[in-house]
Amino acid sequence: MPRIAYFGPQGTFTEQAASAFAREDDELVPVETVPLAFAAVRSGATDFCCVPVENSVEGAVPATMDALVRDEPLVAVAEHVLPVHFSVLVRPGTAEIRTVASHPHALAQVREWLAAHLPDATPIATTSTAAAAVAVLNGDFDAAVSAPVAVTHYPLSEYATEVADVRDARTRFLLLRRPGALPEPTGADRTSVVVTTPNRVGVLAELLTELALRGINLTGLESRPTKGKLGEYRFYIDLEGHVAEPQVGDALAALHRHSREIRFLGSYPKADHEPAPMSNAEFTAATDWVDGVRKGERG
Amino acid sequence: MPRIAYFGPQGTFTEQAASAFAREDDELVPVETVPLAFAAVRSGATDFCCVPVENSVEGAVPATMDALVRDEPLVAVAEHVLPVHFSVLVRPGTAEIRTVASHPHALAQVREWLAAHLPDATPIATTSTAAAAVAVLNGDFDAAVSAPVAVTHYPLSEYATEVADVRDARTRFLLLRRPGALPEPTGADRTSVVVTTPNRVGVLAELLTELALRGINLTGLESRPTKGKLGEYRFYIDLEGHVAEPQVGDALAALHRHSREIRFLGSYPKADHEPAPMSNAEFTAATDWVDGVRKGERG
Incomplete structure (x- = not known):
């Protein structure tokens, strides 16, 4: 059963890309950083890794560029492009949104939407878009600006979908493995x-x-x-x-x-x-x- | 008395660059967006404008790139490069930091520092690094991650200076005016x-x-x-x-x-x-x- 390490956690855009690369029986393995995703493949712990390579929502691209030239070469065998739009997730039954959490880069990309739709909510920065969803689930904040895939992992409701200030932003991902x-x-x-x-x-x-x-x-x-x-x-x-x-x-x-x-x-x-x-x-x-x-x- | 419009507000990195460009009697005029800075020069309201053109902390570079090709041409007459490091500002006498505010891009650039030095503080996203300082002054939040220049505008104390996860990041600014x-x-x-x-x-x-x-x-x-x-x-x-x-x-x-x-x-x-x-x-x-x-x- 092939294993794909991806820059996690579960519920991010990178997981969404990894799912698009995966075949039926592939196992998706979230890891904490881009270098760890590369290391998992180099050590043989996984067969592939999935990382963002252009315009990442979660800002991992410089880490990918560095990892591509360091240590033993890995080779891309596929690419996937995701539109950069977000879902705003809340706990079911949420009446008022006073705080809205996400990765800082995601918050920057929905600033106009927040100003128009949730002008009184305080934006809170989290370490990833998925961490924001988890924090909302835990009751720490009221809403999370998340990757569309996040709603499949957490029992949250979609307050809004296809949220983005810029319509045509894209993130490109690569699926890498050892040379072969x-x-x-x-x-x-x-x-x-x-x-x-x-x-x-x-x-x-x-x-x-x-x-x-x-x-x-x-x-x-x-x-x-x-x-x-x-x-x-x-x-x-x-x-x-x-x-x-x-x-x-x-x-x-x-x-x-x-x-x-x-x-x-x-x-x-x-x-x-x-x-x-x-x-x-x-x-x-x-x-x-x-x-x-x-x-x-x-x- | 020459007037320089800059992408404000007061207390941002762009103001710091505008001050570096200014001669003794120049008047610095904060405007809300990069296109408004260009418009001020085109209309003759100001003589110059100062805008970030590479790796802006506050994410204005795409707006600058667009403004450079639109409408009547403006021409750069000087450039200035600022190291990207921050001051963490608090109200004098602050004992505990539970919230730390800044522009999302700035928060992304000090994430490791915050994890090491203020692991329990909640990061809050604001519209600029200077807006974070103002919000701290108003008592909304406990600390602001700001441009070093911000402390000269607001009666806040430096909790830390030269804060940056990456040591060699730089932002480049241009001083533009009408052709001449x-x-x-x-x-x-x-x-x-x-x-x-x-x-x-x-x-x-x-x-x-x-x-x-x-x-x-x-x-x-x-x-x-x-x-x-x-x-x-x-x-x-x-x-x-x-x-x-x-x-x-x-x-x-x-x-x-x-x-x-x-x-x-x-x-x-x-x-x-x-x-x-x-x-x-x-x-x-x-x-x-x-x-x-x-x-x-x-x-």
Whole structure:
């Protein structure tokens, strides 16, 4: 029975994403921090971990970015995208809401809604959106701003659902495991790598030109200074395509030549399933021609 | 007497940055939102505005990014960088701290400190770090996690100073005004532009290559999808150098050729005053040579 460690507790957005990744018999194991989720997989305690990688409600993304480059590599095999909207949960029969609790980032994302709908309630900060639901259950506070999944874990009522100040916010999650057989290419895949480069003029332009020259579309780029090494930068690069495709493999080899360190973070189906425009045929024809020339079969 | 509008209220990190920008007789004018700070300058109500542009404690950065591209252009003439650490303020004589208030983002940034030093205090979310100080002054809560400057405005005591879970966090602020004479080049300047491009493979590589080919160092890059226009991207680019320098001007002209829209956001002294490596002499020699050839004076 495969086990999935996730950045918990139960009832958070990350648990909601982990449930979306899970098959029928998978066991979901909440752990307290993102590094512990990675450690569970590295030690073999679990088979997978589920962590937020972009715009996390509970602010775990920097921890994920750090964990992705430290210790033994883990590799993403799937991604999941959740809309960032909340349910406001109360104890059944609650008449008046004087306090409303949640993770600070969640409170920041529903400030306008609270001002309009619960202007007299005092906002209380908790360590997670799920901890707020537990505190409401315990009678500490009147309402919790929670992930929609929280209501399935706690005997609370939905005072409001789909609560969000910004309509189109999203959080992206990855399902990671130890390196092994890769997911099959689907024609709508994403590949993620993290590259450490020397800090000299033009190094990022070189990396991106290697992708552009091969017709590879960039879907995400994040730069972070490396800790402790002044003037060295780390780039997290998401691109369309699968490393099993000729031009993506060739592009990653080119990135390897330009970088001090490169780590493969996975090739996995895109959550939106939108086909990536690729020209494998042209690329294969070109390398076949060079092979033919080398063998003396072609001119 | 020059007037500086800032994203207030009084006693926030942005006020602290505005004070750093201000000369002796300048008047600081708190306004409620980032768009109102921009509007004050556009209408002539104030001469300048001060807004956070990177890693704001109070979460205003998306509003700044949007305001920079909307309506009439404003231009940055200075930047200021503040370390993100907090003072915990209490009413003089406070014996017990049962509640601690602040902006949600600030509470998220001192969570470990609170767990270690005030484990039994309930964290309360307020609309700004300064609003927390005011609420403590009013007796609503026991302690406020505030910008260091707040203690100069309110008769509160410092229970703790330099409070931060992460030691090296920084917030960057810009001082903006209507377009006019630019600050003189200092040899250690930054230039900011925002570029809107069509979404096709390689467009970012082209932009960055134009900078690299001219020996211009990139210091910041942020991409955001444009609202309402599917598949169009907007890049906020910070680079070293001043538009008055030949190769920076030439690079901006090249960016203009590659973009649907380009907006100049300013050339201003870098807060760290670290000299930018520039080779104006070579660049000037090259354009002088072309001028000579065109005039029939050189071969």
